[in-house]
Amino acid sequence: MQWFLNFNPATSIELSDRGLAYGDGLFETLSAHDGVISNLSLHLSRLERGFKRLGFKVDTSEIVKLAGFLSDQAARFESVGFKVMVTRGSGGRGYLPPASANFSWLVGMFDLPDYSAAQSQGISLTHLPVQTSINRNTAGLKHLNRLENVLAKQMLPDGYFEAVLSDANGKMVECVQSNLFWVKNGELFTPLLSASGVQGTMRHAVIQAHLGVVNIVQEDILTLSDADEIFITNALSGILPVVQFNDRELSVGPICRSLRERLVNSHEIN
Structure with a gap:
């Protein structure tokens, strides 16, 4: 499985990330075939609903960047799966989040299981x-x-x-x-x-x-x-x-x- 952090190849994440400490984040699992990501708009809409519910002040440009990154990667493969996780990053005191979050955008790519x-x-x-x-x-x-x-x-x-x-x-x-x-x-x-x-x-x-x-x-x-x-x-x-x-x-x-x-x-x- 290949991982990206903030759209760059990565193999580690900050130990203080709130996603690890409190599960302070969201995830999506997507599939792509022949370069097309199934139900991409539905996945992005659910992410946006989650951001609002959790108080993640994510700029729309970041969501557009995620969609573009996923689409570019999907175009490289006949079929591929994606695990997307967005956490609030590090910071804050205990459960109280930081006033200005430094979000962690994680994308993992994997071979799709055969469900035929x-x-x-x-x-x-x-x-x-x-x-x-x-x-x-x-x-x-x-x-x-x-x-x-x-x-x-x-x-x-x-x-x-x-x-x-x-x-x-x-x-x-x-x-x-x-x-x-x-x-x-x-x-x-x-x-x-x-x-x-x-x-x-x-x-x-x-x-x-x-x-x-x-x-x-x-x-x-x-x-x-x-x-x-x-x-x-x-x-x-x-x-x-x-x-x-x-x-x-x-x-x-x-x-x-x-x-x-x-x-x-x-x-x-x-």
Whole structure:
């Protein structure tokens, strides 16, 4: 993996960086194919929302610089993945940030995993007891405090690709590293993320691409026991159909297929 700090090649970062000390920052994971970055505008928009929420006074020119840097790097490869992290840098006293931040812009480049088999054949899904935090101040953001996901990933049983996580009220939120959708009686559903979870870029793209109403709801895990279709979304993997939920087998359904075809044809996913 090749890393850049403030758009220059780097192998280290200040030990006093607030991203290390407090998780004081945001991140994005992006994919590029044939020189085109999927959903770049959605990733940049989410970053900007996060900057405003965390009080990062980032000049628009820096976001334009990031977009240009990513696009230039993407043009060098047939396919490549990016991990972007923006921290508040060093400074401040304890939790109190400095009055004028010196932001750290980190970009990592990596080979994309091959999800072709999972996209065509489907994946297995289970449910884990790790709870997602309920916090409207940070809900929706891809902030650097991801210990819940780390715990859940360690608990994922062998043989399962992903797992659904719920909040303290027992309501489904998302998966360990994906957003969740399901279909019942021809209607599409996804969990409400106003108090917990990450508002994924592929989740947004699916909601925009669906020709019908997307029901954004608060439901417990039992709802999936009689769903007609289940699929998950992620910026790198795109749309992955679920063909096994715990001990229950499912088929790749028509809504999942049509959404994937529509988004691939619009070049939103690859």
